[in-house]
Amino acid sequence: MNHLCATLLLFCSSFNMSFDDDRNDFVEMIGRCAVEYNAYYTENQNRIPIHLVVAVASHESGWGTSRFALEGNNYFGIKSLSDDPDEYMIPKENKEVKIQKYLVPCDSVYDFMDLISMSKKYEGFQHELFNQWFDDMINLESLVYSLPRYSKDKNWEKNVLRIIKQLEVR
Numbered sequence: 382m383n384h385l386c387a388t389l390l391l392f393c394s395s396f397n398m399s400f401d402d403d404r405n406d407f408v409e410m411i412g413r414c415a416v417e418y419n420a421y422y423t424e425n426q427n428r429i430p431i432h433l434v435v436a437v438a439s440h441e442s443g444w445g446t447s448r449f450a451l452e453g454n455n456y457f458g459i460k461s462l463s464d465d466p467d468e469y470m471i472p473k474e475n476k477e478v479k480i481q482k483y484l485v486p487c488d489s490v491y492d493f494m495d496l497i498s499m500s501k502k503y504e505g506f507q508h509e510l511f512n513q514w515f516d517d518m519i520n521l522e523s524l525v526y527s528l529p530r531y532s533k534d535k536n537w538e539k540n541v542l543r544i545i546k547q548l549e550v551r
Contacts, residue, residue, distance in 0.1 A: 407445040408548065411438045411456065414490035426514040427498050427507075433521055434494060436544040437531065453482035457493040458532065502529060521545050 415434040441458050442450035449455040453470050461469035461481035469479035483489045497503045498510075509527040513519050525538050525545075534540065 404439075404444045407439070408435050410445075410486055411435045411490060414487035415494065417487065418491050418494045426511050428514070429494050429498060429510065430519055430521060430524065432545050432548050433524055433541075434490065435548060436541045437493070438490070439544050440537070440541050441532065449480050453480065454486045454489050455481055455483055456486070456489050459489065459492050459496070497528065505529070 412431050412435050415429065415431045419428040419431070438445075438456040441447075442456040445451075445456060449458065449470060455470075459481045461479040463469050463479065463481075468482055470482055472478050472480060481489075481492070483492070497506055499507075506524065506527045506529075509524055513524070522542055525541050528538075530537055
């Protein structure tokens with residue numbers, strides 16, 4: 382329970398942003414979804430830091446302005462295995478890939494958080510997160526570098542960390 386209170390308190394106090402565009406609303410929306418996920422869907426030691434979720438969503442969706450974010454509420458570039466064309470979008474540059482569509486924004490956030498907290502691909506991240514909660518010392522840089530590169534961007538980790546710093550400064 383202490384971690385939940387701390388998560389909510391951190392969320393409320395640390396996102397005191399003053400971007401001069403729609404990024405404030407985007408951060409608040411993704412942050413609220415992540416807080417809900419942490420509050421209802423995970424054990425304390427599996428709670429994913431809100432700044433990390435918001436930073437990845439911001440990077441992957443261009444602060445919510447990408448086609449997949451706007452047309453499909455997909456802020457993380459999560460792929461689909463569905464055969465139903467109503468449930469996915471096709472990237473213009475790669476007709477072989479299907480990008481998942483979501484009815485509401487929080488579903489994309491929940492799917493991302495499920496993915497990194499449960500998939501075998503992210504066991505290193507899960508182990509690092511567990512150890513950090515156990516030691517009561519969250520280090521976002523270590524968590525970012527414990528994720529296998531989430532995208533093809535060679536500077537992915539640095540870009541996500543830069544966004545985390547933007548979120549912390551504001």
